[in-house]
Each structure stands twice: as structure tokens, then as C-alpha cells.
Amino acid sequence: MRLKDETKREAILKATMVLINTYGLAHTSMAKIAKEARVSPATIYIYFDNKDHLLVSLYIEVKREMNRAILDSLDEDIEIHEAFRLMWENLYAYYLAYPDHFVFAEQFCNAPIVDSIQKDAVEDFFTPFRQLIDRGQKEGVLKNAPMDLLVAFAFHPLTQLAKQHVKEGIAMDDDDLESAFSCAWDAVAIL
Amino acid sequence: MRLKDETKREAILKATMVLINTYGLAHTSMAKIAKEARVSPATIYIYFDNKDHLLVSLYIEVKREMNRAILDSLDEDIEIHEAFRLMWENLYAYYLAYPDHFVFAEQFCNAPIVDSIQKDAVEDFFTPFRQLIDRGQKEGVLKNAPMDLLVAFAFHPLTQLAKQHVKEGIAMDDDDLESAFSCAWDAVAIL
Amino acid sequence: MRLKDETKREAILKATMVLINTYGLAHTSMAKIAKEARVSPATIYIYFDNKDHLLVSLYIEVKREMNRAILDSLDEDIEIHEAFRLMWENLYAYYLAYPDHFVFAEQFCNAPIVDSIQKDAVEDFFTPFRQLIDRGQKEGVLKNAPMDLLVAFAFHPLTQLAKQHVKEGIAMDDDDLESAFSCAWDAVAIL
Amino acid sequence: MRLKDETKREAILKATMVLINTYGLAHTSMAKIAKEARVSPATIYIYFDNKDHLLVSLYIEVKREMNRAILDSLDEDIEIHEAFRLMWENLYAYYLAYPDHFVFAEQFCNAPIVDSIQKDAVEDFFTPFRQLIDRGQKEGVLKNAPMDLLVAFAFHPLTQLAKQHVKEGIAMDDDDLESAFSCAWDAVAIL
DNA sequence: GATGAATGAGCGTTCATTCAT
DNA sequence: AATGAATGAACGCTCATTCAT
Numbered sequence: 110m111r112l113k114d115e116t117k118r119e120a121i122l123k124a125t126m127v128l129i130n131t132y133g134l135a136h137t138s139m140a141k142i143a144k145e146a147r148v149s150p151a152t153i154y155i156y157f158d159n160k161d162h163l164l165v166s167l168y169i170e171v172k173r174e175m176n177r178a179i180l181d182s183l184d185e186d187i188e189i190h191e192a193f194r195l196m197w198e199n200l201y202a203y204y205l206a207y208p209d210h211f212v213f214a215e216q217f218c219n220a221p222i223v224d225s226i227q228k229d230a231v232e233d234f235f236t237p238f239r240q241l242i243d244r245g246q247k248e249g250v251l252k253n254a255p256m257d258l259l260v261a262f263a264f265h266p267l268t269q270l271a272k273q274h275v276k277e278g279i280a281m282d283d284d285d286l287e288s289a290f291s292c293a294w295d296a297v298a299i300l
Numbered sequence: 301m302r303l304k305d306e307t308k309r310e311a312i313l314k315a316t317m318v319l320i321n322t323y324g325l326a327h328t329s330m331a332k333i334a335k336e337a338r339v340s341p342a343t344i345y346i347y348f349d350n351k352d353h354l355l356v357s358l359y360i361e362v363k364r365e366m367n368r369a370i371l372d373s374l375d376e377d378i379e380i381h382e383a384f385r386l387m388w389e390n391l392y393a394y395y396l397a398y399p400d401h402f403v404f405a406e407q408f409c410n411a412p413i414v415d416s417i418q419k420d421a422v423e424d425f426f427t428p429f430r431q432l433i434d435r436g437q438k439e440g441v442l443k444n445a446p447m448d449l450l451v452a453f454a455f456h457p458l459t460q461l462a463k464q465h466v467k468e469g470i471a472m473d474d475d476d477l478e479s480a481f482s483c484a485w486d487a488v489a490i491l
Numbered sequence: 492m493r494l495k496d497e498t499k500r501e502a503i504l505k506a507t508m509v510l511i512n513t514y515g516l517a518h519t520s521m522a523k524i525a526k527e528a529r530v531s532p533a534t535i536y537i538y539f540d541n542k543d544h545l546l547v548s549l550y551i552e553v554k555r556e557m558n559r560a561i562l563d564s565l566d567e568d569i570e571i572h573e574a575f576r577l578m579w580e581n582l583y584a585y586y587l588a589y590p591d592h593f594v595f596a597e598q599f600c601n602a603p604i605v606d607s608i609q610k611d612a613v614e615d616f617f618t619p620f621r622q623l624i625d626r627g628q629k630e631g632v633l634k635n636a637p638m639d640l641l642v643a644f645a646f647h648p649l650t651q652l653a654k655q656h657v658k659e660g661i662a663m664d665d666d667d668l669e670s671a672f673s674c675a676w677d678a679v680a681i682l
Numbered sequence: 683m684r685l686k687d688e689t690k691r692e693a694i695l696k697a698t699m700v701l702i703n704t705y706g707l708a709h710t711s712m713a714k715i716a717k718e719a720r721v722s723p724a725t726i727y728i729y730f731d732n733k734d735h736l737l738v739s740l741y742i743e744v745k746r747e748m749n750r751a752i753l754d755s756l757d758e759d760i761e762i763h764e765a766f767r768l769m770w771e772n773l774y775a776y777y778l779a780y781p782d783h784f785v786f787a788e789q790f791c792n793a794p795i796v797d798s799i800q801k802d803a804v805e806d807f808f809t810p811f812r813q814l815i816d817r818g819q820k821e822g823v824l825k826n827a828p829m830d831l832l833v834a835f836a837f838h839p840l841t842q843l844a845k846q847h848v849k850e851g852i853a854m855d856d857d858d859l860e861s862a863f864s865c866a867w868d869a870v871a872i873l
Numbered sequence: 874g875a876t877g878a879a880t881g882a883g884c885g886t887t888c889a890t891t892c893a894t
Numbered sequence: 895a896a897t898g899a900a901t902g903a904a905c906g907c908t909c910a911t912t913c914a915t
Contacts, residue, residue, distance in 0.1 A: 154908080533901055537899060640854075667831060724875070727911075
């Protein structure tokens, strides 16, 4: 009996992401994924129950890796502003290092299929943000607005900028990045 | 005869948006659109060259209407902060009034198909924003950051909030809206 | 707009029966049916909802035609023995004329798919037999056994003989047929 | 080791019969059989060359067991009528005891796959009937009709009644059974 | 002997599009 | 202009069978 081949699973996931980013969710078939991953269509079903399960698994894994990347080097008792900046830079670095990850995630999370995921499978992605913001509000450093609102201003524009960066080749130099961080901080901080 | 035709065209576009918002780009076929619009599949091809053309047409029309809505009551020589606020409120009002429009737009603009649109067909959507920001920078009211960066902070979070509002039923009251506007303004303004 | 083509429907049904009789229910695919009927696989779905519906439709039509054939020339006030003989001969003539019909029917009615048919869609096939037997019992000509029992003896052996006739080339001459009818009559009649 | 093997072979055969009776020849795959028998798909191929071989083996074994059951307690020099009755009752008892056996056999023997069996592998099933009938004709007790004809009348209706019994829950009490036997006897005997 | 992984071919069905009226 | 019929290609998935352990 052969053992399940982890590289095969990875190849399938990678192929799926590449094709979805290139041709879109609507034009990515199991046959094309199989060909791109150099396996038989039937093999995909050894690793994933069905197409939806494959897509959702990919999304969850991508989100999980993003999460891990953002928390890198983050210390519990770090100062708010510093922590905020670290996460911001981690996220941007991740976007640059794995542009296909968030291009995929953005397409996926705006399609109805995302609704089939039970919230808490991905929710923890934003947990560190939320904890940080919570602490910042208690310390009187951050604005006293609803959590979702602050998260939206703190990190969502960065995603948008990264998307432009990747898709349209609009580069951001260090100055731009500095400006962007200032905007984000001014948006959420009590000045 | 002319009037009847326009009705049919609108029915097709509406049906397309409904199905895409409900089932996604990947699961919206011409046959289903035809059935939802109560026309024959062949009839769709009288009004649109092919499926891509139909989708792109829908996207452009939606973007055009958004644009029109945002500019509503906007005077050329209005003060920056006031203009900014007016557009913000117009956009939010539009999101509430036509939630399916921007849910569709968000799904579409994150799919690769959007790349097939020549930029200027939709670009003008942000033109008034850009002109406003340009003026604000010259008057020394707005930060001197790249245009795209300021746009991203000024309006993108609102889209994100509206999405949560629509998809997850997370309501925003007047206070929240006021807070959100403050965040947006603080993000882009020289304080 | 083209009109639905009755000959196309018939070609699909005929092709289905031929393939099922030749290769069996288990090896008759929609693609093969389409090829045999010289239509596109998709065309089959214009005339039948799905494969099951196609098979069931074929079975019901075959049973209906059998029914019609058996009742041929049957008069209401004919004498029991005479009526019995007429139906018997009609059935045998039908078997000889349309051997593929009952070969198909025998395969189909022994497969679980037959259970998906609501009884009364086919039930009427045996109705004239039943009425005849009912009358025969009242007149004291036929044995006073349960209906199903008499039907089983009166007509089922004939099906079995016809099957051998068709499948194994075991011919029955006029004498054999006469003998067979005698057996059937002796089985059910009060002597 | 030997014992364990036989168990596995039996499990595979039993699973095959159960699935075919439940879902039909057309919807019984090797994978499903393996799962039902709690073995690996590959294991089936240790005991049977291929799917056809498995099915045919099952059919032959079922027929062989039927044969054995019918001959139970049958004495060579028993009187015709008595022997006839004994076999009849044996067969009926077998149908009641192993309904799945003959439900399977009926489905299988009406499918074209049965043609791939060399006749003599199963033929002997009816041998005792045939010998009995042969003797009966010589003794002038049974009608002088072709063998197949008498067999068809003597035993085939019973199969049909048993099928109704099993599939539709139409019960037969002792009186019915007595009636049925009378019909069968009257059909074939010289009265 | 026994297994689960692996496969290319084929499954039932739907696709985007065109045809004929 | 408008339709439902018609299609070959493609869809997601399962098939019978073999491989590697």
C-alpha cells in the first residue's frame, strides 16, 4: 500500500491557486487542476471530498498562513504603536512574498462560496488585531469606535494597495509605505 | 417595440446580477440567466455578443450608476471637508439602497475577467474623488501622499463595512457612521 | 424556433432498447445511446429529464403497447375459454413480432429501478386479464384461487417460453403452442 | 489463514448480492462492494479475476445452492406426484429462506451478462426436474409436451409468486400454496 | 495476502452558443 | 426580434483496475 503523498496534496493546492488567479474561479475545472498538478483527476478526490472542499481547504490554509505571518515576532507586552506597526509590516511583507495568496483570497472571499465556511475556521485570522485594538482602546490610545470599523481602516486599505501593486504594477516605495502607515495610524489613533 | 426591448435587456442584466450574487460567477450559466429573466437563451445573444460581454456590460453599468450617485448634489466650489463628507454619505446611501450592486461589483472586480475591461471604461468612477483629493492637496488640507493611497483609505474601508453590513447583518447606526467618517477624514487630512 | 421532433424521440427510445438488450442496463450509457440514435448527448435531455426518466418512459411505453396488443379483437361478451385463448394468442404473436420489447421488459422489471414506477402506471397491463378471470370465477369456469396466482399460471410460463424462443432459438411449432395453451387452461380451469 | 480467506471471499459475494439487490447491477461498483464487504478494492481481485468473474461466480453459486435445496430428501423411487410436490415445497421453502438469492438470480438471468456463462455450468439446476418429468411421461402420468414447456408451467409461476411475495409483501398462506400446487399439477399432469 | 493510493477512461449532465422557424 | 431545439465540448465525479508497499 502506498502512503498518501503530501507533495501531491500540495501540488494540487498550488495548481488550484495558480489557475484561479489566472483564469478565475469560473474557469478553473478539476480536469485543468489535475493537468496543472500533473495528477489524474481521480487523484484529487483522494485528497479532497469534492471541488468545494478543495477550494475551501485552500482558502483556509492560505488564511492560516497569513495569520501566522502577521503574528511573527509579535510580543505580548509590546507598545501599541509598535505592535501595530510590526503587524502592518508583517502583512505587507507577506503580500509581497506571496502575492498569489491574497489575490486568491480576495477573489474567494467575495464569491458566495465563502459563505459555506463556518466563521470560526477563519475568524481567528483577525483575533490578534482585535486583541491589540482592545488593549489600545483601554489604554486610551485608540479611538473608541466599533472593532470592525477600526479593523477596516487599519488593514483593509493595505490589501487594496497591495492588490494594485500586484495587479497593475503600481509600485510603492519606502516613503509610500511610511505614508500609508501614517494614514492607517491617524485613522484609528486618538491624536 | 423599442420600449419592450429595453425591458428585456434590463431583465437580463438584473437576472444576471441576482444569480451571480446568489450562486457566484462560477455557477451562473446563460440558461439559468435566461430562465430567471424569462427569455430564451437565444434572446440574450440579441442584446449581448456573448457571456463575457454580458458580464462586462453589467459591471460597467453598475459602476456608472455608482459614479452618478456619488456625485449627486456635489458642487464644484464646495469646501473640501464638506465635499468629502457629501460623497461619503452618497456612497453609503447607495450601498444601502442597492446592496446587490456593490456585492456584485466586489465579486466581479476581484475576478480575472475584470482585467479584460479597458481601464478608462470604469476609471472615471474615481475621477471625482481624484479631483477632490487633488484640490485638497493643493489647498494643504490633505496629506501629500500618492493619490491611490488616499483613495484607498478614504473610501475602501466603507466598502468593507458595507459588505459586512449586507452579508453578515452587522448594522451601523448614525454614531458609527460618524465615527467611520472621522476615521476616514483623519486618515487623509493634515490635522 | 424548431419544433420538437417526434422521430428524434422515437430514435432515442429505440436506441436505448437495442443497447440495453445487447449490452445490458449496466453497460448502456447516455453517450452510447446518443451515438446509436445519431443525436447529441445533450439532445436526449430535451426529451427526457434524465437517464432514469428515459428508461422508465421506455418501459411504460413498451408495457402500454403490449397491453394494447393483447386486447386486440377482444369482445366483452365473448366466452371465457375463447377470450382466454385470444389473449394468449395475441400475447404470443406480440412476442414474436416484437421480441426486443419483452426481452427489454423482462430485464427492466427485474432490476430495482422498476420500483421507482408508481404501480398504476403499468398495472393496467394486467387489468383485462383480471377482469376476465373475475368473470370466469363467477361463472364457475375458473378455479377459485387468488387472482395473482391464476395470472401467474395463465401467462407467465408463456413469457418464459418466449424468452427461450428468442434467446436460445428454441422454436415452438403449432403443436407446441397448442400444448402450451392446454397446460395454461388446465392450470386455471375447473375441469 | 485458510479459514480467514474463505470468510473474506464469502463477505465479498454476500456484499455483491446485497448491493445488486438494493441498487441494481448498473449501480453496483467494485468500490462499493469493497466498502460493503469491509475489504480493499484490490482484495477483491485476489479472489476473482475481474468484475464479470465475480458476478458470474456469485450467480453460479446461488444456482448451485438452489439446486441442492430442491433435491433435499428426494428419493429416486418416490412416486411422481409425491416427488413433484416435494420439489415444489423445497423450492418454495428456499425462496422464503433465501429471498435475496432468487431476487438476485432473476435480475442476473435477465441481463445479457448471463449469456457469457457456458450453459452446462448452471444447466444441471433443472436436471432433476427433467429426469422427473421424463419418468412421468414414460409412466403416462405427465402430459406429452416438450420438456421446457412442462418445466415452465411446473415451476416458473412459483418464482413469479415468490417475487410478488418478497417485493410487494403479498403473502401466501397454506391454502394458497395448496391451490398453487394444484394449478401446477393440473398444468402438467394427464388428468 | 492484503492494502489504500493512483489512474485514464468513462459516467450522467450542463455548458455557451447556433440553428431553423 | 424572438424562440425552443439542437449541439460538441466540457463539467464534476466515479469507474474497473493496477501499483507499490
